[in-house]
Amino acid sequence: MNTPNRRQALGAGLSISAIAGLSACGGGAVTAIDAGDPVKGGSLRVGITGGNAADTVDAHIPVNNGDVCRSVNLYNALYGWDDDSKVVPLLAESFESNADATVWTCTLKEGVKFSDGRDITPEDVKFSFERITDPDDPKTAAANFTMLDKVVPTGKRSMEFRLSEPNGLFNDAVAEYTAGIVPADYDPENPVCSGPFKLKSFTPAQSTVLEPNEYYFDKSYLDEVQLLNFNDSDALINALLSTQVDAIAGIPLALVEVIAADERMAILNSETGMWLPFTMRVDKKPFDDVKVRQAFRLVVDREQMIEQVLSGFGTVGNDMFGPLSENYPDFPQRKQDIDKAKKLLAEAGYPDGIDVELVTAPIQSGAVESAQVFAQQAAEAGIRVKIRRVDSTTFFGDEYLKWDFAQDFWYTRDFMPQVISSCISESPFNETHWDDPAFNKVFDKARAIPSPAKRRDLEHELQKMLYDEGGYIVWGFANQVDAFQKYVGGLVKNSTGRPLSGWRFDRVWIGKV
Template identity: 35%
Template sequence: MTSTGSHPGHRLLLARTRRRLLLVTAALALTAGCATGPGPADDRAAAEGPRRGGTLRAAFAGGGTAETLDPHAANLFVDAARAKALYDKLADFGDDLAPVPRLAARWEPNRTLDTWRITLREAAFHDGRPVTAADVLYSYRRIADPAGTFRAKASLEPIDLAASRALDPATVEFRLKRPYAEFPNVLAAFGTSIVPAGTTDFDRPVGSGPFRFASFTPGTSLAVTRNDAYWDGAPHLDRVEFVIASEESARASALLAGQVQYAHELDPATARTHERGDRVRIVRLPGSSMQGFVMKTDRPPFDDRRVRQAFQLIADRRELVDGALSGAGEIGNDLFGKGYKYYASGIPQRTRDLDRARALLKAAGHEHLKVTLDTAPAATGFVEAAGIFKEQAAEAGVTVEVRVGNKDTYWKDILDGGTFASYRSGAMPIESHLSQRLLTGSTTNATHWRHPDFDALYREAQSTRDERRRTALYERMQRRLHDEGGFLIWGFSDWIVGTAPGLRGVDPEAPANTLDWARFDKTWLT
């Protein structure tokens, strides 16, 4: 007779049980002690308020010697942080992912939502020139140039830039190709900074942001200094240096050694090790990143809706969050934007159901399915999540082969390649997620979800002035995606940054890609 311990299924179950026990033990260890609270020095710093002066050194992962300060070529988080220091956008996203005015003092649509009038606030570039409507139109036309390769090009697609015009130096009239109720999201989109008209050289960039250019060595560092004439108030700091440390361990070590005062994107394990001590402060930015897998809906076996549903039912979401993210996040429901405006929170949470998953696979003719899961160390928890899901799938009779690819080319590789892959996304409005990833013409449609009737629902939502009706349309779209879509969204991870104890003003509620994330003009050193 085969012993219990030697049977493959039992060995798998025991291995998963041991892992679950380790996860629970770790969680109990975290909560067993009492967290270190603010001390007298913290109280004094809070009472004194912001201090002027000093140099902040902030460590980010970088992009090598090909880095540029052209804000329209931004792709990385360090690019966004540097652009935020040097430039401004017309709008940016608040903590709730709703657009808030920046260089645009206000915006107003016409009755049919296909023309928007933008009134600029009084602001100046670092060389003293005022920011005008001509600068806005130049910047947007540069981004949208067919010969360019700028990331924000797709975001500006709804604008008829040939027909848009400057009504006066402080007023831009944007003519749109179709009604667009959520047009302010375009004004806040990643990579849409305003530069002076005619700018082509970014070796010594001139922006309107809170800091002025000082020096730049691609792949190494950028130094900026305070702009005393900034329209939103001069920064507290004299100087900020963005230093590149591509490995997470290097960023953490530099923070612990006092070489930097801000370390971006730390691992959950690093945070767990140090958040009870007094050498660094750990700041968790909740819900900053969607975590999941994408299934190509136009390729076997995922061109069968039943297979997609089966995989969504196989996932043990809590185990994925605990194992891949060390518990630093919350479970997902196969929909983007949990907690954001328009999120369909009334859709019941999908839970694990192996019996139903097996039945769906059998009905689809895939009882003994084998699939390849593409992943790479391109983001925190990717490889770990792939390994965990492989084990979970085996319990449903599915064989998953994990293929680890090149982290530097991963996002390009999975956009059109493969059938099943690890995926994540930073914060953005739900409307932006839909328009960029789920319409037939979307340029980053990794699930290959292409349905004209779904596109029509999106267009109807954008031509609807009444917000309640628009909310109902967004819910219809999300219910469709929940039932048929190619996203298996198992979690939402906290974004983790580390700061020196003497750094103040870091907003703990700002998800990545929002206005107050990596915003150093409002920070100070004690």
């Protein structure tokens, strides 16, 4: 199976003095106006960074921030994730497994339609998953469905997902935004949509205009959504303060208080399970020695990372992902221990310290800064870090998943779905090259059990293996912090890690200004 690329370019931040000047120039003569109660009509202008010539409206290959935003608004999956990162129905009325989780039966909601007025049928669902799992052209979500044998329509609104092996996590897999439902005659160049909006216009790297899907099963308030691309955070924040846009996705965390001081602005600060790990390839020296990996974890001052990298907008990590998972473990909190790190390095054959190259890029807010702080902290243990900074396109290019020591970012996911994405041999993003037979055996047992409570012990066994020997350094979980004009309503805290309430613009309105 081919591995899909994954990249995201984000701009650099403004200085505090620069933004203070912009705020003073833009805000003095304008009084803040609250959104009030929901009203119908209006256009929402959203500023984002990271667009490029490869931008897409294809339902199944979103890459950067803008792609994900378009995907969430143009297409619905059978299930989705709510603001608390819980799986909830979207196009499906129900989705249930048989006793051994080898057959999942789905029933569509009554009357769901595409944006051209046609009914969404089981045949469309069948086509959508065949497109995602096409062995000659696998899409982003393909790794979630390696056990999917076939989708068999069984009625006007019903179908069976027949699996080659048990999978108790299948309802989580179909909830990913990368598993949107499209019609059987789908043309990504002229898309017919299943989400709350349809496409009005699209110019890669510049702008996208969405308009309501009048056949969507739920209400929306806006007449239009404009997604406007900006080259960097400097231009993005300038556009917000000068009222060229109504909301922006992601702000430099060091500038939150300064932006909030403008009476016209509101800050949306959401705690999430989003993480910015350091990735050590367990199959390459020096990280093929577990003692080296353990030493690198012990040099990190996690509280200092949260303060210096995230300006306090985050929570401390413990080398384990999925903090919102029902079965998140209560392992002893790993703390900085320079003496023990030195001892482990000496036992691994590095009594005089070690030289490593850390590849970083502005792939997410805080990534480059965390690399710099890590290098300073690691030096105390004799770990001499040479930082190699590349641009985001290079980072997520041909060498992505091949770096010996690098970084990445992940939005909120439960533990088991995250393992599927990054910690087993067929994972599309196995950046640490973790492939342990004992781990895989336990994981196969756990994946077959639908109930989180019943698989708790197995999950803890898997988590303990990764906590003790894995290739991730998970130092913290970053808040998602966005900014918007106070006349924008409907934006709420959202734990998915996706900006602006998870990109759910169907519930946003513009107050009467």
